[in-house]
Amino acid sequence: MKSYDVVILGGGAAGLMCASEAAGRGRKVLVLEQSPKPAPKILVSGGGRCNFTNLQAAPANYVTANPSFVQTALSRFTPKDFVALVQARSIPYHEKKDGQLFCDKSAKDIIELLVSRAKGRGVEMLLEQKVGDVAFSDGAFTVQAPGGAYRAPRLVVATGGLSWPQLGASDLGFKIAGQFGLEVVEPSPALVGLAFPEREMARFKDLAGIHLRVGVACGEWRLVEDLMITHKGLSGPVMLNASLYWKPGREIAVNWVPEFTVESTFNQLKEDRAAGGRGKFRVWFSQRIPRRLAERIAWNAEARGPWAALSDERLMALARDIHDYRFVPAGTFGYRMAEVMRGGVDTREISRETMEAKKVPGLFFIGEVLDVTGQLGGCNFQWAWASGYAAGQNV
Numbered sequence: 001m002k003s004y005d006v007v008i009l010g011g012g013a014a015g016l017m018c019a020s021e022a023a024g025r026g027r028k029v030l031v032l033e034q035s036p037k038p039a040p041k042i043l044v045s046g047g048g049r050c051n052f053t054n055l056q057a058a059p060a061n062y063v064t065a066n067p068s069f070v071q072t073a074l075s076r077f078t079p080k081d082f083v084a085l086v087q088a089r090s091i092p093y094h095e096k097k098d099g100q101l102f103c104d105k106s107a108k109d110i111i112e113l114l115v116s117r118a119k120g121r122g123v124e125m126l127l128e129q130k131v132g133d134v135a136f137s138d139g140a141f142t143v144q145a146p147g148g149a150y151r152a153p154r155l156v157v158a159t160g161g162l163s164w165p166q167l168g169a170s171d172l173g174f175k176i177a178g179q180f181g182l183e184v185v186e187p188s189p190a191l192v193g194l195a196f197p198e199r200e201m202a203r204f205k206d207l208a209g210i211h212l213r214v215g216v217a218c219g220e221w222r223l224v225e226d227l228m229i230t231h232k233g234l235s236g237p238v239m240l241n242a243s244l245y246w247k248p249g250r251e252i253a254v255n256w257v258p259e260f261t262v263e264s265t266f267n268q269l270k271e272d273r274a275a276g277g278r279g280k281f282r283v284w285f286s287q288r289i290p291r292r293l294a295e296r297i298a299w300n301a302e303a304r305g306p307w308a309a310l311s312d313e314r315l316m317a318l319a320r321d322i323h324d325y326r327f328v329p330a331g332t333f334g335y336r337m338a339e340v341m342r343g344g345v346d347t348r349e350i351s352r353e354t355m356e357a358k359k360v361p362g363l364f365f366i367g368e369v370l371d372v373t374g375q376l377g378g379c380n381f382q383w384a385w386a387s388g389y390a391a392g393q394n395v
């Protein structure tokens with residue numbers, strides 16, 4: 001059996017960051033990765049260009065049952081710290097919008113950065129090593145992998161989330177948490193499209209492919225961003241972010257024309273009615289949202305009778321359909337389509353300074369396996385870097 005100071009389970013974003021930091025402090029580090037190549041999720045991220053951080057990433061951009069948890073790690077390793085690593089390697093990158101940084105060429109540049117930095121510091125990495133079992137005895141953890149058994153007094157669980165099972169996501173992190181008596185906040189798919197219930201599906205599905213900028217609210221949360229209608233439901237950045245806050249049974253509200261309100265449109269509709277025609281409304285509405293969608297929404301209300309005969313109640317219903325269209329999603333599009341997992345190892349079990357489990361000295365959790373989920377736009381990688389850095393300084 002080979003012995004190390006630190007064994008890290010998972011050679012993804014957080015695991016590789018942690019490995020470099022620990023090795024930089026003189027630790028003998030082994031990374032065990034189940035895939036044939038390191039960091040498969042980085043490779044597919046950001047459409048192949050890896051949105052590797054967000055300059056505005058702050059605690060408010062994260063969803064967790066324990067909101068104050070993320071602050072310490074995020075402040076000790078900031079987006080600028082990661083950008084410094086990217087610049088030191090002369091990796092070309094650009095800001096797409098709102099602080100979102102992407103590689104100009106390929107996500108492979110980020111993998112190369114992480115792997116060469118780790119190897120340069122003496123990290124040993126073994127690929128195609130799907131870890132099944134972990135045991136603890138005599139002050140050290142023993143890890144069973146296809147290539148053999150490995151032992152270390154410090155074990156870092158960096159096995160990621162359950163999204164994209166097609167890349168080999170595993171629940172090993174939850175099994176280890178359970179084995180050592182740590183709570184897990186129930187996981188579910190997040191940063192994912194939300195499925196229409198049957199009635200809405202019938203109304204919208206032939207409009208699949210239409211995209212536009214809308215306002216979306218889910219409970220107290222709201223955002224104006226791009227939305228896409230798909231044949232299953234609603235997707236696009238605004239819906240992916242909404243999914244972070246959505247729970248089964250909860251309503252989603254859409255404002256198709258977010259620069260206007262129910263009241264302003266209601267008043268305009270009344271003026272049109274008094275003028276005896278729908279012309280102004282039609283022009284106004286179809287200039288603001290794609291014509292097929294505008295017709296679908298307006299027709300729904302107008303079909304009930306001639307324009308001049310529409311009651312205030314019907315006009316208000318139309319104004320609501322435009323600015324406060326509500327539906328209860330039937331579910332999400334599932335883990336296969338989700339960028340991340342919400343939920344995970346309960347952060348109340350973990351030290352916010354070191355990422356070590358409070359009741360199990362030597363056992364660390366970092367990255368997406370923890371109950372910390374970032375909004376779209378580079379926040380999830382920033383959490384992987386920051387939590388990996390925190391553990392790397394303390395293993």
Ligand SMILES: Cc1cc2nc3c(=O)[nH]c(=O)nc-3n(C[C@H](O)[C@H](O)[C@H](O)COP(=O)(O)OP(=O)(O)OC[C@H]3O[C@@H](n4cnc5c(N)ncnc54)[C@H](O)[C@@H]3O)c2cc1C
Nearest residue numbers: 010012013014034045046051131160170367368378380381
């Ligand atoms: C399609 C897609 C696009 C994304 N784009 C972005 C983006 O642009 N920006 C952003 O911030 N976030 C993005 N994300 C999210 C981001 O990839 C993750 O949040 C991030 O990779 C989490 O880092 P991690 O190290 O915790 O997990 P991962 O990077 O997933 O690493 C975990 C590693 O553990 C390995 N592993 C799991 N189980 C075992 C086991 N039993 N034995 C051995 N190894 C194991 C896995 O193979 C994996 O390599 C995207 C996700 C997806 C799916």
